[in-house]
Amino acid sequence: xxxxTQTPKFQVLKTGQSMTLQCAQDMNHNSMYWYRQxxxxxxxxxxxxxxxxxxxxxxxxxxxxxSRLNKREFSLRLESAAPSQTSVYFCASSRRGGLxxxxxxxxxxxxxx
Amino acid sequence: xxxxxxxxxFLSMQEGKNYTIYCNxxTTSDRLYWYRQxxxxxxxxxFVLLSNGAVKQEGRLMAxxxxxxxxxxxxxxxxxxxxxxxxxxxxxxxxxxxxxxGKGTSxxxxx
Numbered sequence: 399x400x401x402x403t404q405t406p407k408f409q410v411l412k413t414g415q416s417m418t419l420q421c422a423q424d425m426n427h428n429s430m431y432w433y434r435q436x437x438x439x440x441x442x443x444x445x446x447x448x449x450x451x452x453x454x455x456x457x458x459x460x461x462x463x464x465s466r467l468n469k470r471e472f473s474l475r476l477e478s479a480a481p482s483q484t485s486v487y488f489c490a491s492s493r494r495g496g497l498x499x500x501x502x503x504x505x506x507x508x509x510x511x
Numbered sequence: 512x513x514x515x516x517x518x519x520x521f522l523s524m525q526e527g528k529n530y531t532i533y534c535n536x537x538t539t540s541d542r543l544y545w546y547r548q549x550x551x552x553x554x555x556x557x558f559v560l561l562s563n564g565a566v567k568q569e570g571r572l573m574a575x576x577x578x579x580x581x582x583x584x585x586x587x588x589x590x591x592x593x594x595x596x597x598x599x600x601x602x603x604x605x606x607x608x609x610x611x612x613g614k615g616t617s618x619x620x621x622x
Contacts, residue, residue, distance in 0.1 A: 431609070440599060440612040456609060488553065497561070498542060498603055500610060502554040
């Protein structure tokens with residue numbers, strides 16, 4: 399199993415450009431999440447999807463949109479990138495029930511100039 | 512609003528020494544998680560603590576949970592260089608809908 403995969407690994411954007419970060423999991427998990435990690439801030443939740451067909455805002459949703467394409471895939475879109483969105487983005491997934499343990503992807507390092 | 516506070520945020524310790532990282536949280540929760548992150552890498556799950564009094568151990572790391580005090584500890588025994596990493600605690604407040612992370616403890620183990 400590949401677990402949680404993310405593409406791309408690195409990206410540089412100019413202010414105002416748009417892009418989509420892709421995330422896929424092969425663990426048959428119901429729930430998926432997008433976090434951003436900034437130095438000294440821990441991880442902050444951007445959006446999550448408790449199940450296929452549903453999405454909800456997290457702590458820092460402004461400037462982002464998400465799509466839960468199917469059970470496996472959850473994408474994050476930046477419509478008009480801003481320097482404040484320079485960060486490392488992690489996707490995670492978890493099973494509903496039991497430990498609710500979240501498994502993380504390798505991350506996407508995004509720089510907006 | 513749930514707050515998760517870790518201390519210390521930075522820790523430099525000598526090999527062979529013992530130390531404890533603390534994680535306090537502000538709202539009732541029955542699940543607490545510890546993750547490890549190496550520089551430039553993803554987060555790796557270390558422990559899931561599900562109930563009051565839970566204790567989990569793996570190698571030189573031992574985690575415990577006191578839900579009444581809203582406190583979890585990560586104890587390091589006889590530290591070795593390989594334990595150098597950033598350790599995060601995270602609290603689940605709504606049955607898997609989201610994790611609230613502490614800011615992390617950056618641990619450096621020196622000879």
